Amino acid sequence: MVSVSGFRTHTTHVHDNNQDLSSVQEVSDSFTWLLDDLPPGDSSSVETIPVIDLTDPDIVNRIGHACQTWGVFQITGHGVPVGLIDRLELQGRRFFSLPIDQKLKAARRPGDLSGYGQAPILSYFEKVMWSEGFTMAESPANLACQVWPDDYTEFCDVMEEYKKEMKALASKIMWLMLSSLVICKEDLEWSEPTEELDGSAVLHLNWYPRCPDPSRAIGMVPHTDSTFITILYPSSTAGLQVLQAHTAQAHWVSVDRVPGSLIINVGDLLHILTNGRFRSSLHQALVNQDKPRFSAPFFFGPPKDTLIGPLIKLTDADKGPLYRAVKMDEYLGLKKKHYQNALNLLKLA
Numbered sequence: 001m002v003s004v005s006g007f008r009t010h011t012t013h014v015h016d017n018n019q020d021l022s023s024v025q026e027v028s029d030s031f032t033w034l035l036d037d038l039p040p041g042d043s044s045s046v047e048t049i050p051v052i053d054l055t056d057p058d059i060v061n062r063i064g065h066a067c068q069t070w071g072v073f074q075i076t077g078h079g080v081p082v083g084l085i086d087r088l089e090l091q092g093r094r095f096f097s098l099p100i101d102q103k104l105k106a107a108r109r110p111g112d113l114s115g116y117g118q119a120p121i122l123s124y125f126e127k128v129m130w131s132e133g134f135t136m137a138e139s140p141a142n143l144a145c146q147v148w149p150d151d152y153t154e155f156c157d158v159m160e161e162y163k164k165e166m167k168a169l170a171s172k173i174m175w176l177m178l179s180s181l182v183i184c185k186e187d188l189e190w191s192e193p194t195e196e197l198d199g200s201a202v203l204h205l206n207w208y209p210r211c212p213d214p215s216r217a218i219g220m221v222p223h224t225d226s227t228f229i230t231i232l233y234p235s236s237t238a239g240l241q242v243l244q245a246h247t248a249q250a251h252w253v254s255v256d257r258v259p260g261s262l263i264i265n266v267g268d269l270l271h272i273l274t275n276g277r278f279r280s281s282l283h284q285a286l287v288n289q290d291k292p293r294f295s296a297p298f299f300f301g302p303p304k305d306t307l308i309g310p311l312i313k314l315t316d317a318d319k320g321p322l323y324r325a326v327k328m329d330e331y332l333g334l335k336k337k338h339y340q341n342a343l344n345l346l347k348l349a
């Protein structure tokens with residue numbers, strides 16, 4: 001695993017970051033990260049993450065291979081209407097363009113998943129990231145009506161519609177991934193053997209304001225996502241990098257997005273479920289001097305009260321279960337507290 005000890009701290013930090021980054025002229029110390037012991041970036045790299053069309057006849061093998069190597073790939077032919085994605089970005093930009101005091105009316109409260117603020121993982125660090133986010137684990141109506149008392153329905157309708165579309169797509173992709181390991185519906189005890197896989201659905205929006213000195217700040221620190229899979233809409237502005245870790249020399253690769261594609265990331269809970277066969281991808285987001293950047297990850301995980309451990313079919317005499325079972329909420333808590341060490345804490349001897 002890649003070490004990030006250059007900026008690691010050991011206590012939980014509560015950041016009181018109510019600053020409006022779009023008006024900040026200088027990157028102060030609290031935003032300056034020392035990323036000295038991370039693998040180098042490689043802007044001249046010709047490698048790129050796999051691009052897979054969902055209508056490809058060899059889809060199962062191609063997805064299976066991508067999950068076992070990169071742990072991340074782009075999908076085309078996904079069928080999500082372009083108009084819906086445009087409306088999602090428009091509403092997201094509308095929210096983040098509001099004055100900070102108005103956004104703070106939807107601030108994430110201690111113990112809640114949903115709300116506006118810095119990414120939860122920040123509690124592990126002393127420094128602050130050059131970004132803000134809005135998490136919607138359930139209907140955003142209660143939060144959005146605090147922000148726009150007379151005008152929140154359009155925002156909520158778009159978020160709900162997009163979330164519904166994402167849930168169906170996530171379920172389809174998960175089945176394709178699991179089929180590559182010859183796992184069938186009956187092997188997942190928690191889900192009814194219906195078409196759509198049961199699970200938790202969390203929509204999150206990220207905003208990376210323009211940054212006066214991108215070499216000193218980071219939009220989103222290197223991390224793996226925690227849930228089963230993430231479907232990321234990265235928008236047309238560059239910034240996402242993934243770690244190519246399956247070759248001899250690990251290095252960062254900038255994601256060159258195929259227009260119209262969505263990015264699929266394997267998360268830690270899917271790594272656990274597959275007993276380590278699928279790799280959860282380490283990724284980060286850089287910031288930009290010229291323009292702000294929007295992105296929208298959709299996190300798909302197990303139903304709230306389901307314990308997730310390695311599937312029996314994927315354990316054998318040679319390779320017993322590598323991890324103990326865990327519920328999603330517990331794992332999200334471990335991630336906030338222990339960052340990339342969370343997975344190690346579940347490892348069985």
Ligand SMILES: C=C1C[C@]23C[C@@]1(O)CC[C@H]2[C@@]12CCC[C@@](C)(C(=O)O1)[C@H]2[C@@H]3C(=O)O
Binds near residue numbers: 202
């Ligand atoms: C379901 C979730 C995944 C996430 C924590 C959250 O409750 C909602 C925000 C998600 C996010 C987005 C930015 C990176 C990340 C590590 C973080 O701090 O918040 C992920 C979380 C995760 O995957 O653990």
Ligand SMILES: O=C(O)CCC(=O)C(=O)O
Binds near residue numbers: 204206240284295
């Ligand atoms: O903004 C991006 O491209 C990545 C965001 C991300 O990794 C996340 O929200 O988990």
Ligand SMILES: [Fe+2]
Binds near residue numbers: 224283
């Ligand atoms: Fe992520």
